[in-house]
Every structure is written in C-alpha cells, then in structure tokens.
Amino acid sequence: MTGQKSWRTRLAGALPATRESRIIAVNALIGSMGTGMFLAGSALYFTRFGGLSETQLGVGLAIAGVVGLATTVPMGMLADRFGPRNIILVVCLWRAVGYLAYMRVEGFTEFVVTASLLYVMDRAGQPLNQALVGRLITGSERNRTMGFIRSLRNLGFTVGFSLAGIALTTGSKAAFQWLFIGNAFSFLVVFVLVWMLPRVGPAKAKDTAEGENAKAVVPPIRDWRFVAVTAANGVMFLHDAILITVLPLWVAEHTRSPIWMITVLVTTNTVITVLGQVRTTRHIDSLASATRATTWSSVLLLLACVAFAASGWSDTSGWAIMTLMTALLLLTFGELLHSASSWEISFAMSPEAAQGRYLAFFNVGFSAAEIAGPAVVLWLLSGMGPGGWLIIAVCFPLSAALSWLGTRQKPAPAAAGPGPDAEPGPDAEPGPDAEPVPATSGS
Structure with a gap:
C-alpha cells in the first residue's frame, strides 16, 4: 500500500500541479501535433498543387514572416486591453479558418495574402500563451508550466511529423489536404480547452500601492x-x-x-x-x-x-x-x-x-x-x-x-504575478505583490 501511494505521489509530482496548468499542457500537445502535420507536408503541397515555385514559396514565407513580426507587439497590446484569454480564443478560430483557406490557394498572390494573415496570429501565439500563464500562475509553477509547454510541443511535433509521413506516402492532393484539415481541427480543440480556463480581464496597475496608472507604463x-x-x-x-x-x-x-x-x-x-x-x-x-x-x-x-x-x-x-x-x-x-x-x-x-x-x-x-x-x-x-x-x-x-x-540592476521579480482580477491556483505560490485571495493557474 505504501509503495502504491509512493508511486502515485511521484506521478502527481511529475504532472502540472493545477487544473489550469494541465489544460495548458494538453493545449501545447494538441496544437503542436496539428502544426507538425502541416509543416511536414506544406512545402510539397504548395510547390506541387498550389502553383508556386520553390523561390516563390521562400519569398512568400519571408514576406509573411515580416508581417507577423511587425504585428506581434500590437497583438500583445490587445491582450493587455481585452485579456490574453479572449484574444487567444480569437486567434484559435482565425488559425483554424486560415489553414483551411490554404487549400484554396492558387498562385503567389493568394499565397502571400493568406500566409500574411495567418502569420499575424501564428507569431502572436507564443507570447499570448505566455501572457496567459503569467496572469494565471505564480511562483515556481509558472516557469514549470512553461517547461511542460516546451516539452510537449516537441513531443507533439514528432507525433505530427510521424502521422504526416503515413499520409504522404500516397502523394495525392487529398492526403496533403487532410493534413491541413487536421491542423485546423487541432485549433478548434484548443479553442474549447482555452474556453474552460478562468476568465481574466485586462491587466491593471496597482494604483493604490504604487500610485501609478496603467497609462504610465513605459513602452x-x-x-x-x-x-x-x-x-x-x-x-x-x-x-x-x-x-x-x-x-x-x-x-x-x-x-x-x-x-x-x-x-x-x-x-x-x-x-x-x-x-x-x-x-x-x-x-x-x-x-x-x-x-x-x-x-x-x-x-x-x-x-x-x-x-x-x-x-x-x-x-x-x-x-x-x-x-x-x-x-x-x-x-x-x-x-x-x-x-x-x-x-x-x-x-x-x-x-x-x-x-x-x-x-x-x-x-x-x-x-x-x-x-x-x-x-x-x-x-x-x-x-x-x-x-x-x-x-x-x-x-x-x-x-x-x-x-x-x-x-543586473533590475529589482527582484515583483511585477510578473497575476492581476488583481485573476485567481492564482491553490497550489501556486503567491507572488510578492499578490493579494491574499484564492488562486488558480492557467495556460
């Protein structure tokens, strides 16, 4: 009995500590599986069936990458204004529709437009997820959750590539398109899981404690x-x-x-x-x-x-x-x-x-x-x-x-905890500025 209890204790210690961090971890696995499937076959699809040369594919991705890079910070500002959870829900739906739209691409112009619109959301995904973690999780569990995200993303990419390899053995257009559909579906699953997380509103500065207003934050x-x-x-x-x-x-x-x-x-x-x-x-x-x-x-x-x-x-x-x-x-x-x-x-x-x-x-x-x-x-x-x-x-x-x-001259981390309207997890360690309220954690 003691051995069984010890085994369960070790298993519990190896998993994310809270419900919200477990949801985040599952999100990372599912999303990366879909992305792995897409990446494994996308280049071949666009050059074989999308009417693109290899050079056009490279140039198109570079243009989309620059667009995504330029819009990353504005997307972060939206997360501060409306809350990261709400923006992530929009991102999930946008990406699901966008990857389905890839199947209708024919030619360079259509590819650049579609890829650029998708890259706005693709580039925003990582910082938005990290912002959500920062709002919902405190203490050592916050960085630990980020570790789970990265570990499971690597695992998901590997699984996704393996699944794509099976589908691509046929070499047919339909097989490639099923990879796109699988990726779009993965974002719908992620949407549902993110919906299950606690709602967090816009971040607010602590006016009473520091005499500051959110507008006074240095860009x-x-x-x-x-x-x-x-x-x-x-x-x-x-x-x-x-x-x-x-x-x-x-x-x-x-x-x-x-x-x-x-x-x-x-x-x-x-x-x-x-x-x-x-x-x-x-x-x-x-x-x-x-x-x-x-x-x-x-x-x-x-x-x-x-x-x-x-x-x-x-x-x-x-x-x-x-x-x-x-x-x-x-x-x-x-x-x-x-x-x-x-x-x-x-x-x-x-x-x-x-x-x-x-x-x-x-x-x-x-x-x-x-x-x-x-x-x-x-x-x-x-x-x-x-x-x-x-x-x-x-x-x-x-x-x-x-x-x-x-x-070297920055004070100890005091401004990275959850906002006053978020609820840190029961197993999470309160940050130095956290209010003594019930806690939750998330993705």
Missing part, C-alpha cells in the same frame, strides 16, 4: 534594460536555427559522418528536451538564478560550436560521429537552460499592467532569429567552413554579457 522599446535582454535573447536563440536548419546541411555537406546521423542527432535532442525541460526549470525561479543560467547556457553553446567545428575538420567518420554527438549534447543542454532562463527573465521584467506587450516585444527577438538566423549562420559556414563556427561561438557569451547588463 518596452523605451526600457533600455528590456531592449538589451530582448536583443541578447534573440542572438541566444540561434541554437534553434542551428538545430532545425543548419545541422542537417552541415552533417550532409561538411562532415564525413554517415547521413543517418542526422536522424540520430535530431531524435536525441527531442528525447532529452521532452524528458529534461521541466527538470531544468526547478532551480530557475528568480531573476538572479535566470541570469546565472543564461551565462552557463552561453558557455555550453560556445563549446557546442567548437565541437561542430571539430566535426568539420575530422578525416574519419568515427571522429565525426563522436564530435557531432558531443556538439549535439552541449547544444541541447544549453538550449534547455536558455529556454528556462528566458521565460523567467521575460516574466520578471514585464510590468504587470503591460505584460502582454512586453512579452510580445521579447518574442520579437526570437522571431527575428528564426527569420534571419539560418541565413546568417549558413552564410558564415559556406564562406569559412569550420572556422565559421568559431565566430558563431563568440556570439553566445557576448549575448549573455548583454543580458547581464540588462538584468
């Missing part, structure tokens, strides 16, 4: 510390570009490693991320601990780049395999630390009354890295070979130093 672009950590975060996120875009090309074109090593490396990263991201958040619960984690992350990423360079200088497949696996492990653990620290830093430095727009602005760094990162890294490596990795390596500690400058 993020005028907060030099926040601009510094946002820029640093964007550069640190080059690890995503390295993993998703650069790694397969580097292994195939610049090393003596067998091609199957690409699958081994990507699978290893996915497994470690799924199992390790939540654990990584355990000791990152303050601005100081997040700053230290960013520094350690930069060291690991620097060493990963050195190992990648060594893999390109290798003359044997055995040495290439060993150095590539070493680089992958260093990159993965650096990635886990950076993700956890970036959540805590962005929460801690976002004023409560403007959390939506601050988190959206912070996410612009990630979006910029996602758009420009692959091109910059591939340009360096194509021109310098393994030596290009050494230049990339230096960028990480420099970024960590810039992040430290932005956080």
